[in-house]
Amino acid sequence: MTATRTELVPFDAALETYDPAMGLEVHVELNTASKMFCGCSTVFGAEPNTQVCPTCLGLPGALPVVNGKAVESAIRIGLALNCSIAPWSRFARKNYFYPDMPKNFQTSQYDEPIAYDGWTEVTVETDEGPRVFRIDIERAHMEEDTGKSLHVGGSTGRIHGADHSLVDYNRAGIPLIEVVTKPILGAGKYAPLVARAYVASLRELVKALDVSDARMEQGSMRCDVNLSLAPSGSDVLGTRSETKNVNSLRSVERAVRYEVERHAGILDAGQKVVQETRHWHEDTGVTTSGREKSDAEDYRYFPEPDLVPVAPSDAWVEELRATLPEPPAERRARLQAEWGYSDLEMRDVVGAGAIDLIEATISAGATPTAARKWWLGDLARRANDTATPIDELGVTPTQVAEVQALVDAKRINDKLARQVFDGLVAGEGTPEEIVAARGLEVVSDDGALAAAVDRAIEANPDVADKIRDGKVAAAGALIGAVMKDMRGQADAGRVRELIIEKLS
Numbered sequence: 001m002t003a004t005r006t007e008l009v010p011f012d013a014a015l016e017t018y019d020p021a022m023g024l025e026v027h028v029e030l031n032t033a034s035k036m037f038c039g040c041s042t043v044f045g046a047e048p049n050t051q052v053c054p055t056c057l058g059l060p061g062a063l064p065v066v067n068g069k070a071v072e073s074a075i076r077i078g079l080a081l082n083c084s085i086a087p088w089s090r091f092a093r094k095n096y097f098y099p100d101m102p103k104n105f106q107t108s109q110y111d112e113p114i115a116y117d118g119w120t121e122v123t124v125e126t127d128e129g130p131r132v133f134r135i136d137i138e139r140a141h142m143e144e145d146t147g148k149s150l151h152v153g154g155s156t157g158r159i160h161g162a163d164h165s166l167v168d169y170n171r172a173g174i175p176l177i178e179v180v181t182k183p184i185l186g187a188g189k190y191a192p193l194v195a196r197a198y199v200a201s202l203r204e205l206v207k208a209l210d211v212s213d214a215r216m217e218q219g220s221m222r223c224d225v226n227l228s229l230a231p232s233g234s235d236v237l238g239t240r241s242e243t244k245n246v247n248s249l250r251s252v253e254r255a256v257r258y259e260v261e262r263h264a265g266i267l268d269a270g271q272k273v274v275q276e277t278r279h280w281h282e283d284t285g286v287t288t289s290g291r292e293k294s295d296a297e298d299y300r301y302f303p304e305p306d307l308v309p310v311a312p313s314d315a316w317v318e319e320l321r322a323t324l325p326e327p328p329a330e331r332r333a334r335l336q337a338e339w340g341y342s343d344l345e346m347r348d349v350v351g352a353g354a355i356d357l358i359e360a361t362i363s364a365g366a367t368p369t370a371a372r373k374w375w376l377g378d379l380a381r382r383a384n385d386t387a388t389p390i391d392e393l394g395v396t397p398t399q400v401a402e403v404q405a406l407v408d409a410k411r412i413n414d415k416l417a418r419q420v421f422d423g424l425v426a427g428e429g430t431p432e433e434i435v436a437a438r439g440l441e442v443v444s445d446d447g448a449l450a451a452a453v454d455r456a457i458e459a460n461p462d463v464a465d466k467i468r469d470g471k472v473a474a475a476g477a478l479i480g481a482v483m484k485d486m487r488g489q490a491d492a493g494r495v496r497e498l499i500i501e502k503l504s
């Protein structure tokens with residue numbers, strides 16, 4: 001770690017001199033019920049060290065057995081990424097010491113990954129409109145997760161300054177798939193967006209395959225960002241840095257951008273980029289030095305002697321190919337056409353993570369317009385305000401369709417519907433029950449409405465005169481007064497009719 005501190009070069013200026021190259025390594029935790037090589041549970045959040053056994057603790061004499069479901073998930077991910085599936089592949093021991101890795105080696109795959117040579121495509125919004133970038137996939141291999149260290153006594157939760165450390169091995173041995181891209185070249189100033197779009201599409205893909213919950217904030221999907229710069233037009237790659245465990249889409253984009261600025265500063269100062277791992281700091285938006293890492297790091301890989309090779313038959317691979325879901329990009333295009341959304345509307349829907357919710361709301365009877373109105377309006381705002389994933393608000397697609405049905409029946413209006421959503425979030429029952437319990441039903445009883453209209457006319461004689469003179473547009477002010485009087489629970493259409501009747 002010899003580089004002295006240099007100034008960052010602003011992103012746009014850096015791109016005038018250098019071309020970025022990226023390599024993205026994404027670890028996806030599979031959602032199998034048991035671990036990769038033993039029968040221990042994988043349920044998240046259990047008491048520390050309650051989901052362990054001699055195998056995942058690496059005790060002498062314990063023998064691992066491959067989880068067939070994890071192999072199946074690995075093959076399906078490989079196929080969805082257009083990879084070749086190896087008819088024969090082996091596990092290997094990756095030897096290194098780390099306190100949260102009980103065996104002192106990680107069972108991984110080395111030169112014989114189960115899936116290799118694939119590709120996928122992502123679309124990024126550029127100055128010239130949407131542009132498709134092809135991402136080549138080097139490999140997708142199977143391995144196991146490590147445990148978790150907890151550093152106690154310091155102020156930061158990091159090992160520096162801690163009194164002691166605790167280790168929880170519940171996560172040790174949970175199946176991982178590591179997906180590695182080939183160098184991504186030619187993205188230029190769109191590199192941060194391409195990185196983000198790729199990780200987003202991979203997340204969408206593994207969710208569609210139902211092989212992982214892919215929650216970046218819980219660490220079940222994490223991205224390592226390799227980045228290097230080379231002088232524009234050069235075909236030699238520069239020295240790379242590897243920013244580890246970036247755990248949100250936004251951070252992937254920011255980390256690429258930051259590393260471009262940092263590398264450019266080092267190169268402009270005539271210094272050499274250090275090949276090292278780096279830590280991403282979400283709060284400050286910078287990376288800091290981790291450990292130096294050479295290309296040919298000696299992990300003393302050797303084939304795992306306790307496991308038989310994985311040799312999926314062609315028939316099984318073809319059977320699994322037939323289970324692949326519609327590719328996410330094709331599904332989006334199909335749904336957009338079915339729903340009649342504009343490109344911009346569809347992009348907002350995808351951005352809000354609401355595509356499945358809207359599809360389910362439409363199946364439950366709402367129109368595409370109504371489904372989008374609620375999910376991207378009131379409900380997206382609630383999700384945003386409370387930093388809750390939109391699918392965990394406590395409001396289901398069926399309930400949204402029920403609320404819209406109440407609006408369509410003129411029993412509530414859009415404003416009152418928001419109060420129904422308040423009730424749903426608070427767990428007060430079904431929309432129907434909430435309307436009854438909160439007394440939200442719109443009043444369309446002429447007696448009550450007519451009395452309120454009379455009060456409004458009396459209180460606003462000037463407005464009433466205008467309407468008598470034929471300025472019907474002025475009725476809005478009286479409707480507003482009646483709505484206020486009736487706490488929003490009047491049928492606005494009927495109120496308007498009554499006002500016109502009375503004043504003409």
Ligand code: ZN
Nearest residue numbers: 038040053056
């Ligand atoms: Zn175990």
Ligand code: MN
Nearest residue numbers: 027108143178
């Ligand atoms: Mn790995």
